[in-house]
Amino acid sequence: MRSRPYGRLMTAVLCAVSLFGVTALSACSSSTASAGGGGDKITLGFSAWPGWFPWQVAEEQGLFKKNNVNIELKYFDSYTDSINALSTGAIDGNSQTLNDTLAAVSGGAKETIILVNDNSTGNDKIIARDGINSIADLKGKKVAVEQGLVDHYLLLLALREANMTEKDVQLVPMETGAAAAAFKGGQVDAVGAFQPFADTALSRQGSKALATSAEFPGAIPDHLALKADLVKSKPQLAQALVNTWFDTIKWIKDNKDKATEIMAKRGGSTVEAYKAFDSGTTIFTLQQNLDAFTPGTTPEHLNHQAQSVVDFMMSTGLTQKAPSLDGLFDDTFVKAVPKS
Template sequence: MISRSRRRPLTVLLALLTLAGVTALSGCSDSSAAGSGGKLTLGFSAWPGWFPWQVAQEQGLFAKNGVNVDLKYFDNYTDSINALSSGAIDANSQTLNDTLSSLSGGAKLSIVLVNDNSTGNDKIIARDGITSVADLKGKKVAVEQGAVDHYLLLLALQSAKLTEKDIELVNLPTDAAAAAFAGGQVDAVAAFAPFTSKALERQGSRAISSSAEFPGAIPDHLVTSQKLVKERPKDVQALVNTWFDTLAWIKANKAAAVGIMAKRGGVSDADYQTYDAGTTIFTRQQNLDAFTPGVTAQHLDFQANKIIDFIVNTGLAQQRPSLDGLFDDQFVKAAPQ
């Protein structure tokens, strides 16, 4: 199993952005830069809401929609975020809070599709004897610092009237964090599927909190450079159309699709099927509803401002990013119904 996490500190991201025009593009293929008219490089990593891209590739659905995609799987989720921010890839699968952190660092990005909401597949798992988040006070908790489940952990601590200072945070990549917990080295872990399966191998362990308790807090997206949207809108449209075609194929071929996605995630088909309830894949209508401005967690603009307040106040971001050009619903609106 490969990690969706391993987030570098924001200072490193800022340095990467500064070097973007000089070094980052030198490592990508000639056809991957936005506006080349050739291949479009799409990044993704380990998360149930992004594994459908593997189905799209294996079933030839990108080609069906007339877009030449180099689908790049990142063993390290943070590398994919940095690759998009620097311009080394054209599009990426990433969370809203990580996208906002990139914007804070100066990246010019657009969210063109909501893949899913995490509705339970991000979890805080604790050893036997710990039954609530409040019980984490003074305990060792492993998490990838600065990544999506660090955000979940901080939300959970806040709801229990605790702060990060009340725990002993052990900063580890998500796969290593889950393994450390399973091996009895820490008292709790914050992780996402498929690594939750590894953590729950520890006898007596249980989930004491999950993303299900924070509706809308962890939406996952197809994020592109604003340059790609401007220079290659037909290719962006083809990506969005491919996503909805893929969901239709999965619905009609569930067993085959589970096999493809489970293999990519490094888990059994049976384990993969347990993730269904914890990742809510968005329909076209749910996308349209999310992009519509509003005042509840259902609406991306509301959730983004809420996340910005949180990540700035907790030091996960150094400054408030502008949301100009971030939410671009034109492609979802134009997708066939």
């Protein structure tokens, strides 16, 4: 699942960009940079999040081929590894959260967001044991969370809303799957986790979700990010990927049962369990993409949300350097999607 310790990501990025320099970074990316629709193969990464499983459907139903994309779809068991792979140029694109992309960019990675896959609308959760009934009740309690990960961000948002800070709890840094297991085993009082690890945590008797991403609309957008130089040199490829995504969403709508079966299998869950994730992840339509890319002053607009995330990351010490937002968002491709 989405699992990326901030420290490990920054180390990988800084090693690629600062320590070894531009030459090493270019060498790292040279094997994948020469890609195009129907040309050399490119590598697209994704990991276990409901909003990214449609890529598996695209591959199995030949929708990449339909759009003349020669692609290696690379599934990462560890979201951490997928983030690092894009940051260092080992892959050409990846599906990832906005705050994780901003963390990578602040470390020197050159990435461009060309598509919004989804928004988390409940599948990220802060879960507590029996007897803890509010965020305020977490004061002094042990809370397991993966530092720098999206649910660390969610925890900080929830604490701020309760007029608290991270200093008011005993933060227990732990990989998300291990954190959910530790909570289930009674080793900590609360946990920040996303699906399906959230369900693992909720299997502890008496446990409950104190806060979810549904309470912070627009705070956790997930998207497709490509290497910035690839977007510039191969715009036809970027367009083909975006077209494939919307072809896939249409195919899923028209073949719901088969699509759910494919996505559940990729996620290692049953069809029944996967269906329960639906409401917690909102797949964006083309119009929602167009609206999100349009500059605005509400959380529904990517530029506004990005600035909010940057301000928050700086104020909480998640990053020491504010990333530049110049060129981060490119709406060219969602604007050019053929209207069906």
